Amino acid sequence: MSPFPLLLLSLLSSLHVSLSGPVATEFIYPNFTASYFHYVDTNGVFLTSRNGFFQASMFNPMAQQSSFYLSLLHTHTATVLWSGNRNKPTSDSGFVSLTAAGLSVLDQNGTVLWSTPKLSAPVEAARLLDTGNLQLLDKSNSSLWQSFEHPTDTFVSSQLLPAGSYLSSSVNDTNLAEGDYRLSVSTSDARLAWIGQDYWRLSNDVRSIKDSSQPVLGMVVNTTGLYLLASDSTIVFAVSLTQSAFRVVKLGSDGRLTIKSYTSVNSSSPISGDFIAPSNDCDLPYICRSLGLCAISGNSSTCTCPPLFTTATNRSCLPGDGSTLASSVSCTTTDSTMSVSYLSLTNEIGYFSIKYMPATTSGPDISMCRSLCSNNCTCTGYFYDNSSMSCYLLEKNPLGTVFSSSSSSGQNAIGYVKTYVGSVPPSNPTSSSSSSHTVAIILPVIAAALLVTAILYILFVRWKKKEKKKAIGKSKPSPKNIHLGQHKSSSRDSGYTDQEEDSTDDVIIPGLPTRFTYEELEAITENFQTKIGAGGFGSVYKGELPDNSLVAVKKIEGVGVHGRKEFCTEIAVIGNIRHINLVRLRGFCAQGSKRLLVYEYMNRGSLDRPLFSHVGPVLEWGERVEIALGAARGLAYLHSGCERKIVHCDVKPENILLADGGQVKISDFGLAKLMAPEQSALFTTMRGTRGYLAPEWLTNTAISDRADVYSFGMVLLELVRGRKNRSETSADNRPTQSDFSDNSSQTQIEYFPTLALEKHEQRRYIDLADPRLQGRVTDEEVGKMVRIALSCLHEEPALRPNMASVIRMIEGSLEAWEPMVKSLNFLRMYGRGFAERPEPENGLGFSPNFNGGSWTGTSSSTANVSWSPSHLSSQQLSGPR
Ligand SMILES: *[C@@H]1O[C@H](CO)[C@@H](O)[C@H](O)[C@H]1NC(C)=O
Ligand SMILES: *[C@@H]1O[C@H](CO)[C@@H](O)[C@H](O)[C@H]1NC(C)=O
Ligand SMILES: *[C@@H]1O[C@H](CO)[C@@H](O)[C@H](O)[C@H]1NC(C)=O
Ligand SMILES: *[C@@H]1O[C@H](CO)[C@@H](O)[C@H](O)[C@H]1NC(C)=O
Numbered sequence: 050m051s052p053f054p055l056l057l058l059s060l061l062s063s064l065h066v067s068l069s070g071p072v073a074t075e076f077i078y079p080n081f082t083a084s085y086f087h088y089v090d091t092n093g094v095f096l097t098s099r100n101g102f103f104q105a106s107m108f109n110p111m112a113q114q115s116s117f118y119l120s121l122l123h124t125h126t127a128t129v130l131w132s133g134n135r136n137k138p139t140s141d142s143g144f145v146s147l148t149a150a151g152l153s154v155l156d157q158n159g160t161v162l163w164s165t166p167k168l169s170a171p172v173e174a175a176r177l178l179d180t181g182n183l184q185l186l187d188k189s190n191s192s193l194w195q196s197f198e199h200p201t202d203t204f205v206s207s208q209l210l211p212a213g214s215y216l217s218s219s220v221n222d223t224n225l226a227e228g229d230y231r232l233s234v235s236t237s238d239a240r241l242a243w244i245g246q247d248y249w250r251l252s253n254d255v256r257s258i259k260d261s262s263q264p265v266l267g268m269v270v271n272t273t274g275l276y277l278l279a280s281d282s283t284i285v286f287a288v289s290l291t292q293s294a295f296r297v298v299k300l301g302s303d304g305r306l307t308i309k310s311y312t313s314v315n316s317s318s319p320i321s322g323d324f325i326a327p328s329n330d331c332d333l334p335y336i337c338r339s340l341g342l343c344a345i346s347g348n349s350s351t352c353t354c355p356p357l358f359t360t361a362t363n364r365s366c367l368p369g370d371g372s373t374l375a376s377s378v379s380c381t382t383t384d385s386t387m388s389v390s391y392l393s394l395t396n397e398i399g400y401f402s403i404k405y406m407p408a409t410t411s412g413p414d415i416s417m418c419r420s421l422c423s424n425n426c427t428c429t430g431y432f433y434d435n436s437s438m439s440c441y442l443l444e445k446n447p448l449g450t451v452f453s454s455s456s457s458s459g460q461n462a463i464g465y466v467k468t469y470v471g472s473v474p475p476s477n478p479t480s481s482s483s484s485s486h487t488v489a490i491i492l493p494v495i496a497a498a499l500l501v502t503a504i505l506y507i508l509f510v511r512w513k514k515k516e517k518k519k520a521i522g523k524s525k526p527s528p529k530n531i532h533l534g535q536h537k538s539s540s541r542d543s544g545y546t547d548q549e550e551d552s553t554d555d556v557i558i559p560g561l562p563t564r565f566t567y568e569e570l571e572a573i574t575e576n577f578q579t580k581i582g583a584g585g586f587g588s589v590y591k592g593e594l595p596d597n598s599l600v601a602v603k604k605i606e607g608v609g610v611h612g613r614k615e616f617c618t619e620i621a622v623i624g625n626i627r628h629i630n631l632v633r634l635r636g637f638c639a640q641g642s643k644r645l646l647v648y649e650y651m652n653r654g655s656l657d658r659p660l661f662s663h664v665g666p667v668l669e670w671g672e673r674v675e676i677a678l679g680a681a682r683g684l685a686y687l688h689s690g691c692e693r694k695i696v697h698c699d700v701k702p703e704n705i706l707l708a709d710g711g712q713v714k715i716s717d718f719g720l721a722k723l724m725a726p727e728q729s730a731l732f733t734t735m736r737g738t739r740g741y742l743a744p745e746w747l748t749n750t751a752i753s754d755r756a757d758v759y760s761f762g763m764v765l766l767e768l769v770r771g772r773k774n775r776s777e778t779s780a781d782n783r784p785t786q787s788d789f790s791d792n793s794s795q796t797q798i799e800y801f802p803t804l805a806l807e808k809h810e811q812r813r814y815i816d817l818a819d820p821r822l823q824g825r826v827t828d829e830e831v832g833k834m835v836r837i838a839l840s841c842l843h844e845e846p847a848l849r850p851n852m853a854s855v856i857r858m859i860e861g862s863l864e865a866w867e868p869m870v871k872s873l874n875f876l877r878m879y880g881r882g883f884a885e886r887p888e889p890e891n892g893l894g895f896s897p898n899f900n901g902g903s904w905t906g907t908s909s910s911t912a913n914v915s916w917s918p919s920h921l922s923s924q925q926l927s928g929p930r
């Protein structure tokens with residue numbers, strides 16, 4: 050062996066030894082450099098936190114050996130939590146450098162690819178904390194810069210994502226550069242957007258609960274859940290998650306926001322039940338690429354193309370007629386040789402951003418919507434909603450995935466995709482080897498296009514003027530409108546159809562649900578054949594829509610109603626309230642003086658049936674808890690989840706509907722505002738049903754959401770007992786169904802809330818449980834529910850918990866409050882009052898002219914009860930107009 054290679058060998062090995070330094074723990078100090086090549090033995094890791102659960106590394110995602118990133122990793126899962134040079138990867142000999150000036154990443158020739166900004170003091174050390182935060186420290190150990198304040202696509206427990214900041218996804222698993230999706234936190238919400246178009250909002254997610262309306266400081270995750278917090282740590286939004294010590298919130302390269310939860314920071318696999326948003330694959334904006342049609346099948350999704358479209362080689366969908374999508378044409382290359390055409394998507398096809406987009410305009414005529422789109426080169430298509438007459442223009446952005454929506458999903462808008470036909474593809478204009486006869490074709494086309502544009506422009510200008518006039522008319526409701534309404538009902542008699550009436554009608558409100566004619570509803574309900582219920586507002590009938598889905602049609606009768614326009618305004622509000630625990634309004638009819646509401650059908654009927662009737666299976670304790678939770682969530686959403694606070698005013702078992710699959714939904718919300726103002730006195734007597742009415746209804750105190758909390762407390766007690774709170778016990782101790790229907794002295798009248806209060810004082814809760822449960826519930830379980838119920842019944846509204854706290858108490862993430870007996874003593878008086886002189890049943894028994902008198906059996910302070918509606922503005926009932 051010649052000495053030369055030997056020398057080289059020893060040189061190389063000594064080089065290797067000197068280069069692959071030991072992995073530092075917690076601190077590195079200036080004049081430190083590291084490259085993947087130096088640390089190949091540790092796979093690029095050059096620094097670990099003291100606890101070893103986090104690492105800093107020159108990381109090589111998916112081991113592709115070409116792109117290296119300065120990254121912080123979660124050791125046990127190799128999850129990238131942060132990366133410095135995400136947009137400029139380096140090679141295996143590119144390196145990270147820590148100097149007094151800061152941290153930077155350089156390529157092998159020493160060119161800086163990324164660095165921390167200019168710092169206010171020289172760096173003394175870099176420290177990787179046990180939370181996964183990398184800090185640059187000055188002489189006094191205070192932080193000059195930290196990775197937690199510059200998140201990339203991930204944040205973890207103990208990190209705050211401040212309002213105004215965002216996470217942005219990576220392009221894919223190997224390329225960590227910024228992709229197209231963002232999770233941004235604002236002072237009021239958190240949202241996911243794809244190239245500027247929203248596709249998810251925390252406030253719209255059924256898993257979130259809104260607690261307050263304070264401005265948001267930022268988003269955090271901790272052991273109990275995900276929160277948006279205000280500056281004083283008040284919870285604004287909360288999502289409860291299973292208890293776990295460490296969580297990683299990551300915005301994936303596919304646009305999914307995933308929360309992975311670990312029992313401890315050193316576990317390597319997440320506990321199941323991940324939070325994923327959006328929860329439905331087809332709500333992802335690009336899962337089937339451009340114009341692909343996403344459909345849910347089983348627990349996954351499939352991609353096809355909509356009718357009239359064909360699959361392109363890149364898996365996007367292109368017009369089947371060979372025309373060019375407007376979205377793939379740059380506005381600078383369009384010219385008048387191309388004529389605009391539209392391909393219609395069917396009414397079963399929805400688009401993700403319509404849900405979050407305000408309507409561009411609304412008008413009775415779809416052609417206006419189309420001409421707006423045709424006249425604007427940046428418009429790539431539009432959706433028009435027949436029932437609300439709303440027009441949504443899609444602009445500038447590329448077109449994403451469309452989804453298959455049954456009519457029950459609530460998107461009624463039909464989409465039209467803009468294309469250009471009759472011309473060479475504009476993407477390569479040079480290829481237009483113009484022969485003489487193409488010119489012969491093109492010239493007339495140009496002329497025609499110019500003409501069409503001119504006509505459309507004139508139409509547009511005229512329409513704009515009309516719109517302006519309308520806007521002026523709308524801002525000042527004049528007596529003319531009322532006159533119009535009267536005129537309309539008489540015009541119907543003179544042979545006009547309702548359709549014609551509508552087209553000349555001012556009632557154009559974005560977001561209206563489907564409008565039915567009375568005749569249609571007659572057909573749907575087979576002439577109102579099957580009556581399934583009757584409530585304060587009228588009778589309810591079963592019906593079947595043409596798409597075979599069942600509905601409940603409520604005929605509002607016997608009470609004065611607003612004029613059509615006011616009615617429609619309210620319907621638009623109610624119709625836009627979507628929550629899994631609220632019965633959905635699917636449509637309405639406002640024809641002449643007829644007012645009908647079409648609701649989704651709940652096949653198991655209202656809660657009073659299984660709870661109070663003694664036929665059929667007993668509701669098990671677990672089911673009762675689920676029902677309580679569902680109802681509470683629905684109410685919490687009404688109180689704080691929607692734009693305007695809605696107080697239900699009539700929470701009772703009859704208004705809690707059940708359906709197969711454990712569905713629990715609140716019905717009849719928002720109806721308060723359908724009443725004409727002069728009806729509100731009647732309303733107070735009609736609505737709040739006796740036995741569930743909060744004491745403040747009898748005084749001049751303002752009605753707030755806590756009135757619903759009181760009623761809910763009453764319902765909770767009924768869930769515990771399995772019968773009405775005010776019920777008769779006949780001699781054989783079997784409750785009868787109708788309470789207070791007769792006043793015979795043979796029956797003993799029991800007021801259950803008083804009994805519950807007494808048993809609470811004795812701490813003997815099990816006596817309160819429904820005897821039909823025969824011991825299948827523990828004293829502890831009943832006690833918790835009774836304590837929650839009693840706290841809801843506190844006489845002073847301010848001492849009652851809000852619905853969000855009630856939810857947490859039932860779930861167990863919040864200790865049940867200790868009821869304040871002092872604030873519950875009024876129940877004993879109620880009890881005595883009821884025992885002595887039973888009242889008429891609910892408002893249906895009242896005379897509509899009832900407008901004064903005292904409510905016996907209540908505390909004496911309310912002896913002089915006024916039924917004046919003055920203390921009950923319609924605002925308090927469902928928020929400002
Ligand atoms: C780091 O290197 C610079 C220039 O090479 C030198 O001036 C400085 O003293 C060094 N610092 C330390 C802490 O070694
Ligand atoms: C860096 O060096 C490599 C090889 O030495 C060379 O190919 C490359 O062009 C250089 N890059 C820059 C940006 O100077
Ligand atoms: C900074 O922190 C390190 C490690 O905790 C400690 O040894 C050092 O004394 C601290 N320096 C100052 C100025 O506090
Ligand atoms: C990631 O994206 C880059 C382009 O940005 C592409 O070249 C690469 O093939 C992608 N990798 C995977 C695994 O899809």
Ligand SMILES: *[C@@H]1O[C@H](CO)[C@@H](O)[C@H](O)[C@H]1NC(C)=O
Binds near residue numbers: 271272273274276282
């Ligand atoms: C998690 O954070 C929320 C909001 O600040 C707080 O209410 C809750 O108590 C925290 N959970 C724990 C276990 O600290």
Ligand SMILES: *[C@@H]1O[C@H](CO)[C@@H](O)[C@H](O)[C@H]1NC(C)=O
Binds near residue numbers: 313316
């Ligand atoms: C995780 O850490 C805890 C203490 O922090 C330790 O008891 C446990 O053994 C560790 N588990 C693993 C898998 O390292």
Ligand SMILES: *[C@@H]1O[C@H](CO)[C@@H](O)[C@H](O)[C@H]1NC(C)=O
Binds near residue numbers: 347348
């Ligand atoms: C859901 O998908 C998984 C595979 O991802 C499959 O194993 C499972 O059977 C599916 N479940 C249902 C109910 O389809």
Ligand SMILES: *[C@@H]1O[C@H](CO)[C@@H](O)[C@H](O)[C@H]1NC(C)=O
Binds near residue numbers: 339362
């Ligand atoms: C797919 O290919 C078509 C042409 O074949 C092109 O117009 C379109 O922009 C491509 N879409 C994507 C997302 O690459």
Ligand SMILES: *[C@@H]1O[C@H](CO)[C@@H](O)[C@H](O)[C@H]1NC(C)=O
Binds near residue numbers: 424425427428444
């Ligand atoms: C086209 O639409 C864009 C985006 O809404 C708007 O800014 C622009 O003014 C419109 N152009 C015309 C001519 O209406």
Ligand SMILES: *[C@@H]1O[C@H](CO)[C@@H](O)[C@H](O)[C@H]1NC(C)=O
Binds near residue numbers: 396435463
């Ligand atoms: C929209 O209205 C037109 C005219 O009234 C009607 O022909 C069409 O079927 C409606 N479309 C839907 C989806 O209701």
